[in-house]
Amino acid sequence: MLDRIKGGLFGVAVGDALGATTEFMSAEEVRERYGKVTDIMGCGYFDLLPGEVTDDTAMTIAVAKGIIQSPDNPIPAIGEEFLRWYDTKPKDVGTIIRTVFSIYNGDWFDAAIKACEKLKGRCAGNGSLMRCLPIALAYADKEKMEEITIWHSRMTHADDKATEACLIYNRIAFRLLQGESLSDAIFQEIAHTRYEPMLTEAPSCLPDGYVVHTMSWVLHWLLRCESFEDVVISATNMGEDSDTVAAIAGGLKGLEAGYEQLPRRFVEKIRCGGELENLATQLMHVRNE
């Protein structure tokens, strides 16, 4: 179980660190500039060091810490961790989350609704999906896992499409932790949803920050690629919101594979690896309590 939980967290971080190199580029620009990106090398839009991660991993860590501090009612603690992260003045805060932070005055759900109004309803971003995996890792009780997944998304994203994607994602993770295969778990959870076409078709959208587009590409790579390496490298070379697509897809693929199966050349580069190992152990304690 610990190997799988670690695999999930490192899967997010590796996808993030790898995909950050090509974030905001088109697939064609990636091809012209790099040929094909197959290794973690940093640089990119935020000029990162190799193995440095971005908001996707930072907010995943914040969610994990909030759960560990207060497993019964983690939302307030998760909020505290969001604020602590924001105080470090990160350079890569997404538009929706930045707007929520600028409005927040003690009530996350209210801030999310107001941010959505301010953004004229354009608040179905992938920012809650990219950080939601620790909830599935920590809660073996399905009802509790789903309840926290929903409310955690609404802290920043007042749009049901964001909530829906988080729920589908964490239900897939829940099945993986019970030993199901990734393809079976995806099939069970996307049947009769807006994502069902991904079982047979490739997405016709760009892998951008709109949560429906992100989730479509995540499912596409998870259904089409054999290995963890294939998943995160494919997402990286498509550009656009590549770090987030690779992080989200990498989380589930890493959870299925387990930490020991992830390529050493990737995991050894992750600068926050020590912290992720500690969090994995503590999330497993929450799960077993």
Ligand SMILES: [Mg+2]
């Ligand atoms: Mg990012």
